[in-house]
Amino acid sequence: MFQPSPWRDDFPAIAALHRQQQTYLDSAATSQKPQALLDALAHYYGHGAANVHRAQHVPGALATQAFENCRAKLAAWLNAGSAEQIVFTHGATSALNLLAYGLEHGFEAGDEIAVSALEHHANLLPWQQLARRRGLRLVILPIDEQGQLDLDAAMQLIGPRTRLLAVSQLSNVLGTWQPLGPLLAHARAQGALSVVDGAQGVVHARPDLQQLGCDFYVMSSHKLYGPDGVGVLYGRSQALAHVRHWQFGGEMVHLAEYQQASFRPAPLGLEAGTPPIAGVIGLGATLDYLASLDAKAVASHEARLHALLLGGLQERQGIRVLGAPQTALVSFVVEGVHNADIAHVLTEQGIAVRAGHHCAMPLLQHLGLDGAIRVSLGLYNDSDDLQRFFDALDQGLELLR
Amino acid sequence: MSLPLEAAEALLRFAEAQGWEQRARLLMQMGDTLEPLSEAEKVEANRVHGCESVVWLVTEPRAKHWHFKAGSEARLLRGLLALLLVRVQGLTHEELAQVDLRAWFTELGLERQLSPSRSNGLHAVLQRMSQATA
CATH class of the missing domain: 3.40.640.10 (Type I PLP-dependent aspartate aminotransferase-like (Major domain))
Known part of the structure; x- marks a missing residue:
């Protein structure tokens, strides 16, 4: 079921990115800005x-x-x-x-x-x-x-x-x-x-x-x-x-x-x-x-999107989610596929996510990884953004495997 | 300056490629042609820093040119490295100094892969190559 973001239009860059066929899922790195700003x-x-x-x-x-x-x-x-x-x-x-x-x-x-x-x-x-x-x-x-x-x-x-x-x-x-x-x-x-x-x-x-x-x-x-x-x-x-x-x-x-x-x-x-x-x-x-926003509505929107993101990754074969993420983002690796290759095929399809060590090299070493893909959410994201990400991931993995 | 034969062939294949999937497939095929690195060559001294993926570049002096070997754990990056090597392998020092590698990747339709952003290693590899052969 479509899960819209009632606040999407308050962020003009989301529409601009959309016109450039870019889906922005890297808000943990930096966020898009509201018109008010x-x-x-x-x-x-x-x-x-x-x-x-x-x-x-x-x-x-x-x-x-x-x-x-x-x-x-x-x-x-x-x-x-x-x-x-x-x-x-x-x-x-x-x-x-x-x-x-x-x-x-x-x-x-x-x-x-x-x-x-x-x-x-x-x-x-x-x-x-x-x-x-x-x-x-x-x-x-x-x-x-x-x-x-x-x-x-x-x-x-x-x-x-x-x-x-x-x-x-x-x-x-x-x-x-x-x-x-x-x-x-x-x-x-x-x-x-x-x-x-x-x-x-x-x-x-x-x-x-x-x-x-x-x-x-x-x-x-x-x-x-x-x-x-x-x-x-x-x-x-x-x-x-x-x-x-x-x-x-x-x-x-x-x-x-x-x-x-x-x-x-x-x-x-x-x-x-x-x-x-x-x-x-x-x-x-x-x-x-x-x-001015309804904080409860924002929190429940983010929680629903996060559940969709986490659930979608967990139901796919060979994907290992790092830890047990509770909110905002999910990091993952794919068995037998290098994270740089996943990043490459996602970028080719206009999906903006982060790949690498996320400025936490000792943590990634501790987890025995040299990198991971991180998908992160902002209040302007909607379920179509996630669908585009999953479609691109499926298509990319099919190619890489 | 004319293109080395393998470079000319690669350019033809990339020029005919339709869409990102075909280009990615070509990159993976190119990557498989890389001369394998021995474990002894995968050492810190040959590691290219400034990439999030692990990348090695081995530069061996020969009589009139450099011999390059490169490797990475990431498949698509291996393809980019192979495209780099077919352009520079066997060139004399003078010829190498003349090569415009940015223009080469632009011709291939891969100029975006040269972004100085850390997530892609190619930019750092080019810098390392020009330092090593200067």
Whole structure:
């Protein structure tokens, strides 16, 4: 039965891609954008760009107002409490690097950092490199067959030497939600700071950060139907106070002399240089758009599409699905067929999916694979998109086998 | 400069191919013609980085030219490698320096396969070849 997306027409690029015979199923890499965002960008650039937190002039005041409104919108969207706890960065990777450098002073040789075995490189490498700089131990929390963090093992491995826990909310390869509640409570009880990588999770369930109870939460705008070049770092006030200034210049400065300077506190103190002003304003427009949707309807649409995707793959011969994906995406390999060959024949037929290691090489190695195909969904996808994917897959496999 | 015989034959076959399926079949057939690599040749030093698939390129100096061998676990990529090798195999150093490989793949109707995106190895293979023979 046809499963339409009531929001498809809100995203003009979907129709444009369709005219180019392209079916977009790579939203976990980046998403298409709603018209509301395009309008906001055109309005900002068309009505007078200005830098923020600098000039007294009217365009500067308007830009600053719009920019700060978005900080408040984000705080509300994430139920983060005060807007002072929201820091804008240039992306999720940049937010995680900010943390790995800004928190470095709090680590001593022999301390431990715990990360899960399924982390995206962006939430692994900043910690790995911090561990190497400071002589720390990087502890890898194992995952089970389903692709869930093994909670019993994690409870054993996170102990009094653990200074920080960094873990994804939703795996970008396995599509599994991680058991954050007990994990974060345990980390807190051990006195460890916690960092949640919400880059995928934030797209598929609106977070409640006050309830989640992490110290830091990181997300990227471009995966959440917003512009690229914008990341968001939420930090609980007390935790944010530990983060030292990392990059210098711009309006993060309080007073500067030739030989010394003083700096503002977060959030502005952590936003060196000109921030991505248009991007932040665009993200604000996206949040307004998303807030206007029926969240339950979106969730059940995505759940139905995900069930179709997973079911369709499982009923085909020789296909191995990675883990037990719960939402948003499914990764798979085909027995005896190289993933690059599948990617090739899907590309030839206008199916845009991702092939390879998905920026999680250690996880793929752990699974004994050198790559996989990932199909990922956005709220604009419909069941025809999936049908086109399955037809192309069947035709491609027939050729390759 | 005239095309090597095998390259000219390949070009004819690809020019006649209708649609992506026929091109893919031709690529797979081409891939089967690659000279096999020994296990000793599948080593880190011969591995081409910058591809998501594993690709090897072996460059052996001969009297007046280079002898190339290439391999991959991905079948369609093997076909692309074979198309590359038929164009450059046996050329003198001077001839090799003159070859426009981008134009060669464009003639074959495969220019899209040269995208610098990491998912396709061909771009990285061409870079490696020009470094190795410079």
